[in-house]
Amino acid sequence: MHAVEIIIAKRDGHELSDEQIRWIIDSYTKGTVPDEQIASLLMAILWRGMNDRELATWTQAMIDSGERIDLSSVTRPLVDKHSTGGVGDKISLPLCPLVAACGGAVPQLSGRGLGITGGTLDKMESIAGWNMMLTNEQMAEQLESIGVVICAAGADLAPADKKLYALRDVVGCVESIPLISSSIMSKKIAEGTQSLVLDVKVGRGAFMKTVDNARTLAQTMVGIGHRAGVNTVALLTNMDTPLGFTAGNALEVRESLEVLSGRGPADVRELTIRLAEEMLLAAGLDITLPEHNPTMALDDGRALDVWNQMVRAQGGDPEAPLPVAAHRREVKADAAGIVTDLDAYAIGVAAWRLGAGRARKEDAVSAGAGVVWHVREGDDVKAGDLLFELFADDESRFDGGLEALTSAIKIGSDRPNARPLVLEKITFVH
Amino acid sequence: MHAVEIIIAKRDGHELSDEQIRWIIDSYTKGTVPDEQIASLLMAILWRGMNDRELATWTQAMIDSGERIDLSSVTRPLVDKHSTGGVGDKISLPLCPLVAACGGAVPQLSGRGLGITGGTLDKMESIAGWNMMLTNEQMAEQLESIGVVICAAGADLAPADKKLYALRDVVGCVESIPLISSSIMSKKIAEGTQSLVLDVKVGRGAFMKTVDNARTLAQTMVGIGHRAGVNTVALLTNMDTPLGFTAGNALEVRESLEVLSGRGPADVRELTIRLAEEMLLAAGLDITLPEHNPTMALDDGRALDVWNQMVRAQGGDPEAPLPVAAHRREVKADAAGIVTDLDAYAIGVAAWRLGAGRARKEDAVSAGAGVVWHVREGDDVKAGDLLFELFADDESRFDGGLEALTSAIKIGSDRPNARPLVLEKITFVH
Numbered sequence: 017m018h019a020v021e022i023i024i025a026k027r028d029g030h031e032l033s034d035e036q037i038r039w040i041i042d043s044y045t046k047g048t049v050p051d052e053q054i055a056s057l058l059m060a061i062l063w064r065g066m067n068d069r070e071l072a073t074w075t076q077a078m079i080d081s082g083e084r085i086d087l088s089s090v091t092r093p094l095v096d097k098h099s100t101g102g103v104g105d106k107i108s109l110p111l112c113p114l115v116a117a118c119g120g121a122v123p124q125l126s127g128r129g130l131g132i133t134g135g136t137l138d139k140m141e142s143i144a145g146w147n148m149m150l151t152n153e154q155m156a157e158q159l160e161s162i163g164v165v166i167c168a169a170g171a172d173l174a175p176a177d178k179k180l181y182a183l184r185d186v187v188g189c190v191e192s193i194p195l196i197s198s199s200i201m202s203k204k205i206a207e208g209t210q211s212l213v214l215d216v217k218v219g220r221g222a223f224m225k226t227v228d229n230a231r232t233l234a235q236t237m238v239g240i241g242h243r244a245g246v247n248t249v250a251l252l253t254n255m256d257t258p259l260g261f262t263a264g265n266a267l268e269v270r271e272s273l274e275v276l277s278g279r280g281p282a283d284v285r286e287l288t289i290r291l292a293e294e295m296l297l298a299a300g301l302d303i304t305l306p307e308h309n310p311t312m313a314l315d316d317g318r319a320l321d322v323w324n325q326m327v328r329a330q331g332g333d334p335e336a337p338l339p340v341a342a343h344r345r346e347v348k349a350d351a352a353g354i355v356t357d358l359d360a361y362a363i364g365v366a367a368w369r370l371g372a373g374r375a376r377k378e379d380a381v382s383a384g385a386g387v388v389w390h391v392r393e394g395d396d397v398k399a400g401d402l403l404f405e406l407f408a409d410d411e412s413r414f415d416g417g418l419e420a421l422t423s424a425i426k427i428g429s430d431r432p433n434a435r436p437l438v439l440e441k442i443t444f445v446h
Numbered sequence: 447m448h449a450v451e452i453i454i455a456k457r458d459g460h461e462l463s464d465e466q467i468r469w470i471i472d473s474y475t476k477g478t479v480p481d482e483q484i485a486s487l488l489m490a491i492l493w494r495g496m497n498d499r500e501l502a503t504w505t506q507a508m509i510d511s512g513e514r515i516d517l518s519s520v521t522r523p524l525v526d527k528h529s530t531g532g533v534g535d536k537i538s539l540p541l542c543p544l545v546a547a548c549g550g551a552v553p554q555l556s557g558r559g560l561g562i563t564g565g566t567l568d569k570m571e572s573i574a575g576w577n578m579m580l581t582n583e584q585m586a587e588q589l590e591s592i593g594v595v596i597c598a599a600g601a602d603l604a605p606a607d608k609k610l611y612a613l614r615d616v617v618g619c620v621e622s623i624p625l626i627s628s629s630i631m632s633k634k635i636a637e638g639t640q641s642l643v644l645d646v647k648v649g650r651g652a653f654m655k656t657v658d659n660a661r662t663l664a665q666t667m668v669g670i671g672h673r674a675g676v677n678t679v680a681l682l683t684n685m686d687t688p689l690g691f692t693a694g695n696a697l698e699v700r701e702s703l704e705v706l707s708g709r710g711p712a713d714v715r716e717l718t719i720r721l722a723e724e725m726l727l728a729a730g731l732d733i734t735l736p737e738h739n740p741t742m743a744l745d746d747g748r749a750l751d752v753w754n755q756m757v758r759a760q761g762g763d764p765e766a767p768l769p770v771a772a773h774r775r776e777v778k779a780d781a782a783g784i785v786t787d788l789d790a791y792a793i794g795v796a797a798w799r800l801g802a803g804r805a806r807k808e809d810a811v812s813a814g815a816g817v818v819w820h821v822r823e824g825d826d827v828k829a830g831d832l833l834f835e836l837f838a839d840d841e842s843r844f845d846g847g848l849e850a851l852t853s854a855i856k857i858g859s860d861r862p863n864a865r866p867l868v869l870e871k872i873t874f875v876h
Contacts, residue, residue: 019616020615020616020617020618023617023618024618027489027492027618050481050482051480051481051482051485052480052481052482052484052485052613052616052617053485053616053617053618054482055481055482055483055485055486055489055617056485056486056488056489056617056618056619057618058486059457059485059486059489059490059493060489060493060618062457063489063490063493183482185450186449186450186482186483187450187453187482187483187485187486188450188453188454188457188483188486188487188490189486
């Protein structure tokens with residue numbers, strides 16, 4: 017086999033054979049095919065696409081580049097979730113323990129954030145002592161005893177994807193639905209879950225800006241999951257306006273704890289319950305029974321109990337105070353009116369500039385930094401009302417954060433229509 | 447500037463700015479932008495193309511990556527030719543001294559062959575003592591005194607093109623008209639010629655298989671030339687059937703000497719004269735005058751005299767016997783009939799396998815190896831007539847050469863239509 021022949025075949029719009037796909041992924045993982053050949057192949061794939069068969073083989077080859085975690089010792093039904101990422105998207109934090117509290121087992125292997133969308137691991141690291149590195153054995157034990165882990169993916173989970181993901185970033189090949197789908201699904205399939213619910217974000221604060229693109233991505237991932245034997249469904253959810261009232265690592269943990277305590281912002285609670293229902297249904301559990309019902313498990317404290325057990329099992333102290341940023345600024349309303357627009361993207365940029373996110377993989381994040389907003393679309397405000405609080409450890413970061421927030425809110429006279437949180441559900445169609 | 451932004455702009459179908467193009471070519475030449483980023487950019491260019499302005503800037507940036515040779519001391523009109531390469535294409539050998547004999551100065555910087563199309567330097571190296579390395583000063587002096595040099599391009603001539611050319615080969619980005627055009631034209635413009643005639647080959651034995659593709663390539667190169675101040679025209683010429691009766695280094699030198707002696711195969715002589723006329727016209731010389739008339743200069747020995755002077759000036763011995771391969775095989779006709787087809791590509795493969803060409807840049811070539819054919823399309827043959835002679839220094843190469851030739855000739859009953867040698871002339875259109 018020759019890499020050039022494979023590149024040329026895809027470039028000219030031909031299908032790649034299963035053998036070609038397995039060979040190129042294997043060779044790249046081993047390092048016998050260099051970055052420049054994979055770079056031009058990725059651009060050709062971005063241009064020409066991959067059909068269902070190619071995509072299934074591509075994903076499987078990435079899984080086969082490492083280990084597939086064996087969770088067969090876990091007796092509860094295994095079900096995971098994945099979000100394509102959005103501003104203020106802290107849903108994994110209340111959702112995973114909630115599903116465990118309702119009888120599922122959630123092997124949530126997660127990642128760090130890059131750019132304006134935060135990462136679950138960064139948020140969890142706000143908790144004193146919490147350890148994100150578990151062995152496969154620890155993971156299986158904790159899933160059986162507590163029903164949930166949130167931890168980092170090991171180096172041997174889809175190593176081909178790690179190389180491809182890093183390369184795509186520098187060669188302008190991130191925005192390809194087959195490449196995005198296979199990247200996400202290879203890791204989720206390799207982690208050993210039986211069912212999977214995808215939260216595909218749509219809107220200004222998300223990677224996918226339009227419903228059409230998000231639907232295509234969701235359908236592609238659902239197809240990959242089913243072909244690999246993982247029962248997969250997807251919800252398309254709104255990310256024009258941010259979730260909850262906080263963006264930032266410790267700020268979002270605090271808000272998640274509110275939700276786990278049966279309170280919290282209505283949208284975060286609604287989406288958490290809705291995704292929990294989908295996960296429990298996918299896991300074959302009857303959510304009309306009290307022991308499997310997520311609304312009840314949030315309201316009676318069972319979900320919070322599981323959170324505390326999970327944090328302790330991973331070395332964390334759920335009682336420890338969360339980090340608070342050293343400095344704070346306020347933004348107040350200039351004039352009275354109705355909040356017609358609250359832009360998730362602008363708020364994400366502000367939080368990122370304040371230190372909540374990173375520009376490069378090697379950067380550290382600030383646990384306390386971020387933005388709290390005090391209004392939502394449709395709210396009435398008076399002149400002088402508090403709109404935003406900004407938090408940073410480094411005062412020099414406020415200028416950039418404040419600048420980003422100037423375009424984050426519009427105050428006008430027409431009350432905007434409320435947008436639904438869940439836009440569509442995507443299931444597998446043969 | 448960021449390479450990723452440039453890649454994404456081209457990927458999404460936007461024009462690149464002059465500044466972006468100059469920055470990326472300069473950074474790649476210096477090595478501060480790595481191969482993998484250029485690889486994906488090249489695939490995006492192959493996909494999206496470049497407009498006239500982008501292409502002019504891209505070509506100029508490649509020229510500016512090295513030196514532009516100063517030939518202003520040469521008082522004769524400078525005119526060069528370039529062929530896109532074909533099987534048995536020895537035209538440069540008689541053509542360059544012929545144009546010099548008619549009053550032009552021909553700075554023919556040439557290359558080695560790769561794959562089935564031979565390289566002028568490989569052919570010239572059949573001549574004992576001949577030296578392909580000249581300084582710029584030697585080049586200018588010889589152009590003034592003799593009117594022609596055939597030599598290797600120095601390392602400082604369009605070094606960006608050297609890197610890009612090698613990369614394109616391994617990342618499946620050879621077949622892009624903007625990339626081919628800018629590669630050829632950057633070297634020809636940098637060598638300092640004032641006028642240029644392009645021989646764009648079309649057909650089975652050429653890189654461009656269809657007239658439409660060849661015309662687009664020719665128009666693109668002619669446009670680049672004019673925008674850079676080089677008076678450029680192109681001929682599209684047939685390469686379905688090979689030129690002359692020989693393919694192989696020393697074999698083609700011998701055939702070229704026949705043409706320079708006023709004899710030789712009719713097609714080689716015709717194309718040599720036709721291209722000489724175009725070059726002399728482009729150089730502003732009146733070919734109706736005897737001193738500028740190429741037919742007369744071939745027939746009265748002036749062109750051969752210039753050849754002998756050029757070879758001697760570059761250390762070669764024009765009297766020395768040419769190398770002859772150690773071994774020879776014959777292929778004879780099985781049955782009587784008419785030659786309906788003689789395939790340039792198959793003959794090129796045979797010559798290459800016999801040792802006339804190289805598979806990798808580092809390989810040496812055999813001077814004596816190659817193929818001589820004794821028939822042309824439309825000829826009558828009897829059973830037992832000699833069709834091909836094969837020459838090789840290494841007997842083990844005959845099997846591969848003979849195998850390639852089994853598909854090179856078709857003998858049937860219908861006389862084929864003669865195909866014209868020159869298909870079209872392409873001039874600059876604003």
